Amino acid sequence: MRRWDRIASVVVLAFGGIVAFAALKMDLGSLNQPGPGFLPSGGACLLAVLSLVYVVLSFRRAPDGEESPWPKRHGARLIAVVASLALYCAALSSAGYIPATFVLMVILFLVADPGKWHAALVKAALSTAITYLVFEKLLMVQFPAGLLGA
Amino acid sequence: MDLLQHLASGFQVSLLPINLLYCFLGVLLGTLIGVLPGIGPTAAIALLLPITFHVPAVSTIILLAGIYYGAMYGGSTTSILVNIPGEAASVVTCIDGYQMARQGRAGPALGISAFGSFIGGTLALVGLMFAAPAMARFAREFGAPEYTGLVCLGLSLLIYLGGGSIIKSLISALIGLALSFVGQDMFTGQDRFTLGMRELKDGIGLVPMFMGLFGISEVLINLEKTIAREVFATKIRQLLPSREDWGRAFPAMLRGTGIGFLLGVIPGGSAVIASFASYALEKKLSSQPERFGSGAIEGVAGPETANNAAATGAFIPLFALGIPSNATTAILLGALMLHGVRPGPMLMEQQAGLFWGIVASMYVGNVILLILNLPLIGLWVKILKVPYKTLFPLILLFCVIGAYSVEGSVFDVGVMLAFGVVGYVLRKMGFEGAPLVLAFILGPMLENSLRQSLIISHGSFLIFVQRPIAAACLLATVILFLTALVPFVRRKRELLADEA
Amino acid sequence: MLNSMRALAIALTMAGTAVSAWAQPYPNRPIKLVVPYATGGGVDIVARSVAEGLRKLLPQPIVVENRPGAGGNVAFAFVAKSDPDGYTILMGANAIVVNRFLYTTLPYDPRELTPLALVGTVPMVLLATQSFPATNAREAVALMKAKPGAFNFGSGGRGTAEHLAYELLKSRTGVDAVHVPYKGGAAVLTDLIAGQVQLMFTNQLAAMPYLKSGQLKGLGLTGAERSPQLPQLPTMIEQDVPDFVMTVWWGVLGPTGIPRPVMAQINQAVNAALATPELKARLESLGAQPRPGTPESFADFLAKESAIWSAVIQAAKITAE
Numbered sequence: 012m013r014r015w016d017r018i019a020s021v022v023v024l025a026f027g028g029i030v031a032f033a034a035l036k037m038d039l040g041s042l043n044q045p046g047p048g049f050l051p052s053g054g055a056c057l058l059a060v061l062s063l064v065y066v067v068l069s070f071r072r073a074p075d076g077e078e079s080p081w082p083k084r085h086g087a088r089l090i091a092v093v094a095s096l097a098l099y100c101a102a103l104s105s106a107g108y109i110p111a112t113f114v115l116m117v118i119l120f121l122v123a124d125p126g127k128w129h130a131a132l133v134k135a136a137l138s139t140a141i142t143y144l145v146f147e148k149l150l151m152v153q154f155p156a157g158l159l160g161a
Numbered sequence: 162m163d164l165l166q167h168l169a170s171g172f173q174v175s176l177l178p179i180n181l182l183y184c185f186l187g188v189l190l191g192t193l194i195g196v197l198p199g200i201g202p203t204a205a206i207a208l209l210l211p212i213t214f215h216v217p218a219v220s221t222i223i224l225l226a227g228i229y230y231g232a233m234y235g236g237s238t239t240s241i242l243v244n245i246p247g248e249a250a251s252v253v254t255c256i257d258g259y260q261m262a263r264q265g266r267a268g269p270a271l272g273i274s275a276f277g278s279f280i281g282g283t284l285a286l287v288g289l290m291f292a293a294p295a296m297a298r299f300a301r302e303f304g305a306p307e308y309t310g311l312v313c314l315g316l317s318l319l320i321y322l323g324g325g326s327i328i329k330s331l332i333s334a335l336i337g338l339a340l341s342f343v344g345q346d347m348f349t350g351q352d353r354f355t356l357g358m359r360e361l362k363d364g365i366g367l368v369p370m371f372m373g374l375f376g377i378s379e380v381l382i383n384l385e386k387t388i389a390r391e392v393f394a395t396k397i398r399q400l401l402p403s404r405e406d407w408g409r410a411f412p413a414m415l416r417g418t419g420i421g422f423l424l425g426v427i428p429g430g431s432a433v434i435a436s437f438a439s440y441a442l443e444k445k446l447s448s449q450p451e452r453f454g455s456g457a458i459e460g461v462a463g464p465e466t467a468n469n470a471a472a473t474g475a476f477i478p479l480f481a482l483g484i485p486s487n488a489t490t491a492i493l494l495g496a497l498m499l500h501g502v503r504p505g506p507m508l509m510e511q512q513a514g515l516f517w518g519i520v521a522s523m524y525v526g527n528v529i530l531l532i533l534n535l536p537l538i539g540l541w542v543k544i545l546k547v548p549y550k551t552l553f554p555l556i557l558l559f560c561v562i563g564a565y566s567v568e569g570s571v572f573d574v575g576v577m578l579a580f581g582v583v584g585y586v587l588r589k590m591g592f593e594g595a596p597l598v599l600a601f602i603l604g605p606m607l608e609n610s611l612r613q614s615l616i617i618s619h620g621s622f623l624i625f626v627q628r629p630i631a632a633a634c635l636l637a638t639v640i641l642f643l644t645a646l647v648p649f650v651r652r653k654r655e656l657l658a659d660e661a
Numbered sequence: 662m663l664n665s666m667r668a669l670a671i672a673l674t675m676a677g678t679a680v681s682a683w684a685q686p687y688p689n690r691p692i693k694l695v696v697p698y699a700t701g702g703g704v705d706i707v708a709r710s711v712a713e714g715l716r717k718l719l720p721q722p723i724v725v726e727n728r729p730g731a732g733g734n735v736a737f738a739f740v741a742k743s744d745p746d747g748y749t750i751l752m753g754a755n756a757i758v759v760n761r762f763l764y765t766t767l768p769y770d771p772r773e774l775t776p777l778a779l780v781g782t783v784p785m786v787l788l789a790t791q792s793f794p795a796t797n798a799r800e801a802v803a804l805m806k807a808k809p810g811a812f813n814f815g816s817g818g819r820g821t822a823e824h825l826a827y828e829l830l831k832s833r834t835g836v837d838a839v840h841v842p843y844k845g846g847a848a849v850l851t852d853l854i855a856g857q858v859q860l861m862f863t864n865q866l867a868a869m870p871y872l873k874s875g876q877l878k879g880l881g882l883t884g885a886e887r888s889p890q891l892p893q894l895p896t897m898i899e900q901d902v903p904d905f906v907m908t909v910w911w912g913v914l915g916p917t918g919i920p921r922p923v924m925a926q927i928n929q930a931v932n933a934a935l936a937t938p939e940l941k942a943r944l945e946s947l948g949a950q951p952r953p954g955t956p957e958s959f960a961d962f963l964a965k966e967s968a969i970w971s972a973v974i975q976a977a978k979i980t981a982e
Contacts, residue, residue: 015589015590015591016590016591018590019590019591019592022590023332023336026336027335030339030354033354034342037351037353038349038351041620042615042620042621043615043616043618043619043620044615044616044620045348045611045612045615045616046348046349047346047348047349047351047353049608049612050342050607050608050611050612051339051342051353051354054335054338054339054342055335055339057335058332058335058336058338058339061328061331061332061335062332064328065328065329065332068328085384085385085386086385088384088385089381089384089385092380092381092384092557093381093578093581093582096557096561096578096581097575097578099561099574100571100574100575100578103565103571103574104571112558112561115558115561116554116558119553119554119557119558120551120554122554123549123550123551123553123554124550134551134554138554138555138558142558142562146562146566150197150566151724152562152565152566152569153569153726154565155571203699203700204700206700207700207705207709207727210706210709214710214713214939214943300851301851301854301855302855303851304851304852304855304857305852305857306857347818347819347842347844348819348842349819350763350819350820350979359731359768362730362731363729363730363731428847428848428851482850483870483871484847484850484851485847488699488700491702491847492700495702495703495705495706498706498866498946498947499706499710499943499946499947500946501946503869503870503873504870505870505871505873505874568729568730569728605844609843609844613841613842613843613852616813616839616841617813617839617841617852617857617858619839
């Protein structure tokens with residue numbers, strides 16, 4: 012995992028650097044009236060220093076050719092799940108809970124078991140209906156009504 | 162004896178059929194709410210508040226308190242079964258509880274958390290009865306400088322939480338700290354790290370964040386493997402903890418009760434600190450600390466006991482000082498006041514019947530909870546037999562609803578997804594989620610109390626040395642850091658010597 | 662002919678039923694009462710109590726919905742932008758008035774909200790730690806003037822009622838202390854009792870238990886007259902703090918454009934609820950006084966509040982952004 016450690020260390024260093032840069036631009040205030048940048052800049056600088064140590068440590072050791080951390084197989088499945096959830100977030104308000112959730116669940120069940128349309132449709136309809144009844148009707152969570160509302 | 166008389170009269174109140182019914186309803190609802198992610202006891206109590214207008218004050222508080230401590234029982238269920246913490250105080254339970262479930266030991270994990278909750282809850286009640294006035298004085302000692310010390314001590318605990326390298330634990334804690342700054346600065350109203358998004362003004366939501374970091378990222382990791390293979394393929398061996406389990410867990414429970422009760426009394430996010438502290442303590446005391454992180458039963462028993470003891474301890478500042486320690490006890494305070502009861506130093510004398518009735522009902526409620534939860538274990542464990550290809554879309558849906566229902570915000574669902582991806586990447590890079598969450602929770606407390614202390618002291622750091630509790634906490638923090646760093650430095654020196 | 666007559670008759674009845682369905686009197690579906698803060702806070706408890714009172718007077722249920730965030734602005738914008746049909750109303754509080762001076766940009770136009778009915782008000786109390794050398798507000802002001810910057814004034818956060826009351830005191834008397842914001846009023850109390858923070862304004866409800874137990878002392882009341890629950894506590898005005906009246910208030914508002922009859926109906930329903938012994942008792946247990954009135958008197962009340970706070974906030978240069 013050493014090679015992966017190196018990538019990780021550089022990513023963390025970049026993150027720490029950006030946060031430190033943004034924090035130092037804030038008002039630091041004084042000791043008797045600490046400002047909004049007081050703790051963030053302290054924390055971010057510490058983060059930057061630690062990630063620098065981490066970079067040094069990870070580059071000191073030789074890479075030992077371990078397995079790549081990238082998904083070997085099923086990478087497409089991962090992307091499909093994340094993308095469908097992202098689309099769901101984008102569509103939930105306008106489409107409403109029932110249509111958006113039904114479509115999401117059909118996609119997820121198809122990802123789980125490709126080709127089995129019937130099973131996916133039935134499971135999606137069931138899970139959407141049951142969660143709607145339990146959360147919206149019983150627990151009074153107000154889901155976006157969207158297309159079916161008004 | 163006076164105390165026994167009071168308690169007997171309290172039981173007379175709490176064993177009235179109508180109060181028994183309210184107690185049962187409360188704990189049943191609490192268990193349910195605890196199991197469902199997102200919807201917390203705060204929302205449930207608020208929903209029931211108007212119904213209780215027509216009910217006497219004692220019954221109201223018996224019902225609402227039942228929901229509160231009942232939720233603590235249910236909170237661990239999803240942590241153990243699917244790695245989704247039901248609330249902040251169950252984050253730590255994920256670490257070993259979920260590993261136990263993967264090894265087919267979900268039953269003992271659930272069982273030990275039910276027993277642990279029972280022991281923590283009832284022992285803390287004994288503490289509540291005997292030590293309420295003294296503990297109230299202790300709670301009152303906690304001002305801004307003491308919180309600064311306590312939070313520093315809490316943060317240093319995470320050095321022990323990280324499975325692997327100290328530096329990675331510290332880095333993920335600092336990432337958590339940086340994330341906790343997102344939102345409006347409390348002192349000046351200035352926006353920080355909000356990237357211009359209005360939704361981020363109030364900061365990143367805690368529940369969406371940890372559901373993403375733990376729940377979603379776990380699903381993503383599992384998706385890489387072949388789904389056809391069942392994740393919990395191992396046969397479920399037993400439903401209840403074995404003798405050996407008890408041997409390991411019981412001392413952990415007793416220590417967890419002590420830590421939980423002590424920290425629960427202090428207003429603030431203490432049930433969370435209590436569960437983390439108990440985990441760190443168990444790991445430190447264990448003769449095989451390497452078992453932690455791969456299914457150590459003490460790592461479930463300790464924290465689950467601690468958070469229940471803390472929930473009970475939180476009633477002390479509520480009753481004795483009228484100071485609520487968290488959002489849920491704040492609503493209980495509101496409910497008491499709506500019934501014309503003013504919590505405060507006089508409550509125990511002026512409203513002895515009410516106070517002892519509630520205390521007694523909490524004994525009754527804990528017994529009901531234990532009886533209620535043990536048969537449920539069999540049911541929960543069956544969920545794990547559902548094939549993963551059916552289970553994972555449902556877990557995702559569960560997370561989506563949970564994140565949404567906290568504030569009715571679609572943005573929070575997006576936050577959860579983003580943290581799911583972040584969590585996935587962090588885990589791939591070998592970083593732990595627990596230090597990040599702990600630092601995220603404690604970050605605002607640290608910042609507020611530090612800045613308040615400095616304003617109060619007009620810029621002098623002496624305030625942290627002059628106040629004994631603050632000084633003790635900070636000293637302990639320094640010692641913890643040094644003991645953790647010594648082996649690290651020594652190892653590094655060996656490493657350099659090797660290379661030379 | 663007969664057929665066409667019958668057809669006309671049928672058409673007329675149908676039109677009649679359609680019209681009567683359309684003109685069914687308000688309310689013909691549940692009313693949503695939006696609370697701008699989290700469940701369990703003071704405003705939430707008042708809203709739920711009022712909703713409970715209205716439930717007995719209106720034929721339709723009242724659903725309380727919490728939409729916390731951005732100091733109340735999330736809920737204000739939500740109600741301001743909703744249909745002005747009387748089915749979405751707001752339980753407003755002091756933030757309705759002060760937010761427009763605290764925030765440089767608001768997600769709504771304050772004119773998009775119309776006052777419907779004032780519910781009640783509760784005065785605040787100037788609290789001091791037991792070791793504080795003054796025993797009343799007059800002495801406290803003199804002491805703070807003599808030692809500028811020496812005392813700490815706690816509050817539940819920037820822009821909260823506690824903070825604004827302190828700014829009002831500053832603008833009326835010229836005192837100078839150090840403002841220490843906390844997260845919520847309850848968090849200050851431990852530091853106030855311990856004497857780390859010496860002074861704080863908080864509403865009477867929160868102050869009562871500490872006054873009764875003697876953990877803190879009350880120096881003055883911010884109401885226009887003394888409170889029936891604390892008759893021995895003199896007001897700020899009695900103690901020569903000029904023009905110092907501040908109350909925490911709650912009132913029902915709605916989006917601008919609600920038809921007059923519906924406005925009147927909501928106003929009458931709230932007033933009727935305020936007259937019931939249950940709601941009266943409940944508000945009294947919160948230390949509050951019911952303030953029934955017309956939408957117009959509520960609007961006057963808001964105009965007066967605006968005048969005070971625009972001056973104070975602009976003079977103190979407080980912003981929440």
